[in-house]
Amino acid sequence: MVLYSPGRTTTYPNTPPEKGIRYHYLGGGNEVGNVGCVFEDSKGTKMLLDYGLAPTDPPKYPNEAPPIKDAVITHSHIDHLGMAPWLCANHRTNLHGTELTSEISRMMWNDCYKVSRIEGYPLAWDKRDIDEAMSYWNTHKFDEKWHKNNWNLQLKKAGHIPGAAMLNVETDTHKLLFTGDFDTRDSPLTSGAKPIKTDVLFVEGTYGGRDHPPKEETIEKFISKLIEINERGGTALIPSFANGRTQDLVMTLHKYLPDFDVHVDGMGKHIAKLQLNHPESLRDPNALESAWKWCKKVSSKSDRKKALNADCIVSTSGMLDGGPSIWYLNRLRDNIKNSILLTGYQAKGSGGRMLLDKGKIPIWGNNENIELEINQFSFSTHAGHSEIINFAKDCEAETVVIYHSDSTNARPELAKDLESNGHIVHTPENGISEYIE
Numbered sequence: 153m154v155l156y157s158p159g160r161t162t163t164y165p166n167t168p169p170e171k172g173i174r175y176h177y178l179g180g181g182n183e184v185g186n187v188g189c190v191f192e193d194s195k196g197t198k199m200l201l202d203y204g205l206a207p208t209d210p211p212k213y214p215n216e217a218p219p220i221k222d223a224v225i226t227h228s229h230i231d232h233l234g235m236a237p238w239l240c241a242n243h244r245t246n247l248h249g250t251e252l253t254s255e256i257s258r259m260m261w262n263d264c265y266k267v268s269r270i271e272g273y274p275l276a277w278d279k280r281d282i283d284e285a286m287s288y289w290n291t292h293k294f295d296e297k298w299h300k301n302n303w304n305l306q307l308k309k310a311g312h313i314p315g316a317a318m319l320n321v322e323t324d325t326h327k328l329l330f331t332g333d334f335d336t337r338d339s340p341l342t343s344g345a346k347p348i349k350t351d352v353l354f355v356e357g358t359y360g361g362r363d364h365p366p367k368e369e370t371i372e373k374f375i376s377k378l379i380e381i382n383e384r385g386g387t388a389l390i391p392s393f394a395n396g397r398t399q400d401l402v403m404t405l406h407k408y409l410p411d412f413d414v415h416v417d418g419m420g421k422h423i424a425k426l427q428l429n430h431p432e433s434l435r436d437p438n439a440l441e442s443a444w445k446w447c448k449k450v451s452s453k454s455d456r457k458k459a460l461n462a463d464c465i466v467s468t469s470g471m472l473d474g475g476p477s478i479w480y481l482n483r484l485r486d487n488i489k490n491s492i493l494l495t496g497y498q499a500k501g502s503g504g505r506m507l508l509d510k511g512k513i514p515i516w517g518n519n520e521n522i523e524l525e526i527n528q529f530s531f532s533t534h535a536g537h538s539e540i541i542n543f544a545k546d547c548e549a550e551t552v553v554i555y556h557s558d559s560t561n562a563r564p565e566l567a568k569d570l571e572s573n574g575h576i577v578h579t580p581e582n583g584i585s586e587y588i589e
């Protein structure tokens with residue numbers, strides 16, 4: 153575990169590069185999540201992009217950040233902002249992002265803190281650092297230009313989740329574009345990211361080597377499975393991530409199964425309220441509003457009991473690591489008419505992963521056999537392989553830096569196809585400085 157002593161363990165060089173741009177991944181260079189990237193020009197203007205952690209068991213943390221005045225937080229997922237309170241407490245770093253990202257951040261940090269207590273793993277920041285971090289937010293509207301010394305900066309819509317931004321930077325010598333997590337395809341909540349002409353594209357490569365099946369196909373399978381469960385008299389438990397996935401699914405259910413009795417539980421309820429206050433970050437604010445009015449929000453113990461008779465329950469945690477979804481699973485598991493529909497990535501060490509691999513899951517401390525039918529659907533809002541390749545081409549990027557990507561499987565496939573399209577490709581490693589002339 154890294155419990156940093158400020159300024160002593162950072163591997164970042166303390167003088168600017170002689171020319172061009174230096175970039176240096178503290179984390180997320182050759183792995184998914186855990187992101188932190190410092191970039192700097194020869195005049196010493198520098199910035200940090202994201203500072204997250206990887207919510208694996210045990211969690212992973214990026215290397216220690218050098219003292220730095222400004223950090224851009226692309227979006228409100230924990231693998232991109234989980235360590236930001238440490239930055240503010242130790243380096244008084246200003247956090248830059250969209251208003252919605254800043255509003256959701258408090259909830260994500262509180263949840264991260266709570267999970268660290270329950271799971272008993274150490275965190276490099278304390279609960280009081282959350283309040284302090286909130287006071288370091290500088291919010292920017294999409295497309296609005298702002299400055300840092302000799303740099304022009306701009307947040308552009310990234311798709312992925314509401315409030316998620318790509319960072320567009322113009323230095324004296326280069327144009328840089330960081331995608332953060334992005335998707336060029338529309339989702340119920342967000343419109344797809346649009347390409348921007350740039351010199352150097354830093355692109356997330358989560359789905360390198362894999363293409364998504366057409367969205368309509370996934371939705372059709374998901375809906376017909378729900379109808380099948382309903383017709384046999386069962387309840388469908390749909391574990392979902394709180395930030396993005398829960399709302400995307402409620403909108404999908406509202407659109408295709410308006411007669412269904414859908415109950416929603418967990419942190420996703422609070423996040424939806426914040427999203428509704430930011431129509432500028434939504435593809436179709438009215439669609440979210442009417443879907444949200446339509447579903448039943450669980451807010452008490454008796455609501456929770458009522459939900460057990462629903463057609464479907466959308467609830468956190470999305471990886472069946474505690475949260476109300478475990479409470480529901482425990483009550484629903486005795487009736488094999490019921491079913492579990494997983495809707496996202498199930499990380500190593502998570503309850504969902506154990507369920508898929510071994511048919512068991514820890515409930516209140518015991519590993520219980522689960523006889524229920526388990527289905528898995530991919531509702532990813534990350535660009536797939538072809539979307540990444542096309543985006544790089546449309547950005548006319550001379551150099552493409554692939555990060556937030558598995559370096560053994562996903563990244564080599566992307567590197568190969570990007571190189572054959574004529575891009576210069578960088579595949580950074582954590583803790584090593586790279587240079588762009």
Ligand SMILES: [Zn+2]
Binds near residue numbers: 556
């Ligand atoms: Zn991510």
Ligand SMILES: [Zn+2]
Binds near residue numbers: 227333
């Ligand atoms: Zn994300």
